[in-house]
Structure formats: structure tokens, C-alpha cells
Amino acid sequence: MKQWVADTLICPKCLMTAVPLTLTIRNERSGDIIEGDLNCPNCGSQYPIQKGVAVVLPHKTRVILDPKNSYNAPEVLSAYLWSHFGDLLNENHATDAYRVWSSHLPSSGGDALDVGCAVGRLSFELGQKHDHVIGLDTSISFIRKAREILNRKQLAFNLITEGFLTEPRNYCFDESWNFETVDFIVADALALPFRPQTFATVTAINLIDKVPHPLKHLEEVNRVLRWQASAFLFSDPFSWDPGVAPPERWLGGNGNRHYNPRGIDTIRQLFSGKYGVFDPPLTISDSGDVLWKIRKTQNLWEHITSQYLIGQRP
């Protein structure tokens, strides 16, 4: 974890009092902390930094790091690396979805947070127009890979063809990619370890239907997004799943009839200030669909329409 990230972190268990974490460094390489700890002087929680990866998760959430978590599986890593970087690799049928999402954001400067960043492509795109970018995800396998790409300025992985058959893929990033100001941590969208109003831009792409408490996720975005001169890029296919969140917490799909039947309409209402989540409210400056693909094997694909909204505060 880069040292500038440590300056932004607070304890995810003490969000109400925004207690900064204190850093102990055991091994550091050119501003990158390889081994160390982050400690909360208030509740005594300790968050490890191991092999460069900071895990800023409350203890009770750390079960998520289990290799059995589907987002830590090797086949899922191959699928997401293709999905994020397939256009750079000149793959047949690749989309440039992450470039498209990023292109809809205003050029803001300031700092950006990419919540549920997976292997980091959107964070790298955000790095082109922000002072600093932090990508976070609960998948340790994704964050390790994103940091490997960052440190080597190179992408190398085995793309699954079928079963155990794989083909190597490689890509070198040139100097036009600004990686110095980007970093990745393991953290939870439902307990973002940052002070209120830290970020000029927050992005949350294809995440809301993957968290157990969708409204809490948006409350956390509201907490860390600046009250002025800021933007929130939201996008999702709204594939609600009772195995992820109980239907009464869904923001659409008639899981909870308090909300609109269509998730995107509920999100529009939330942006406008309804339900008291976004305060100050967000003005929608852009909306539409982004076509996005996940390639599982050579013959198995998911074609996804992700509905996006850009909400801005003047």
C-alpha cells in the first residue's frame, strides 16, 4: 500500500467518530509499504498490510477473504482480467466498457474512489483525470492482481480456454498511464474506511446487486462524497439475488414494494433526495446503458446491459 493511502484511512469500526489509523511500517520500498500494520487508537483493532496489500476490514467481515469466496477463485480472475483489459489485448469481441464509463465522468481533479474495483481497470482510467485514486474490493485475489499490474506496469495471466486449458496473455502499459497516483486496498463497501467528504468522484459499477445491504452501500457513498463539486458514477444490471441480499432490501424488482419496481428508477429517486440517503441531493447529468461482457471460457459468455447514472453536486 502506498504511503499516501495511509493518510486517508480511518477505522472501519469507528466511522461515527472518524478515528485515523496509525501506521507501523516493518518493510517499505520506495513509498510502498510491503509489511506493516494499521492500528485504531480508539477500539484497538489492527489491520494488516501483507505483501503490499492492506486489509482494512473489520474482523467479523474477514471471512470474505476465504479462498472459497467465489470472487477469489482463479477462473473468476481470468474472466475479470479479460473483461477489464480485453480491449487493450485486442481480443475478439472485447468491449471498451470501462473506458466508456470513465468517459461519461466530468474532468474533475480531486481524489476518486472506485468501490468494488475488481482488477482495477476503471481505477486506472480514473487515474488519468484525478489527483489520487483508491480502488477497493473485498476480493483479495483481485486486489493482489490489481497491485501486481500497478507495480509491474504489465498485465500477465493465463486466459482459460476450457477446463484446465489456458493461453498466456501479456500487455505492457506505456508511460501515458499514470500509475503513481493509483492504489488498491481490501475494504468493504458497507464500511468505507475514509472520513466524510473525502472524494470528488465515487464510482460503484455492477456492485449494488452484490452487497447484502444495498441502501447501506449508498449511504456510505453519500458519506464519503464531497458536498460540493463532486460526482457519483453508478451503474448496474440489477440482477437481484436472494442469496446475496434478502428481497426486502432490494431497491427494485418488487423485493420491497416501498421502492419503485425498476431499480434504476429507485436510484433516480434516491439521487433526488427521496428516502433521505443522498444529502445534499445529486443532479443527474447523464444516463444510459453500457454493454459489458464477462468471458468465462472460450465458449461461455455473459452479455450484460449495465444501466448508468451520473449524479453531480455543483
Ligand SMILES: C[S@@+](CC[C@H](N)C(=O)[O-])C[C@H]1O[C@@H](n2cnc3c(N)ncnc32)[C@H](O)[C@@H]1O
Ligand atoms: C460484479 S463484480 C463488478 C466488479 C467491477 N466493478 C466491474 O464492474 O468490473 C462485483 C465486485 O464487487 C466486489 N464486492 C462484493 N461485495 C463487496 C463489498 N461488500 N465491498 C467491496 N467490494 C465488494 C466483488 O469482489 C467484485 O469484485
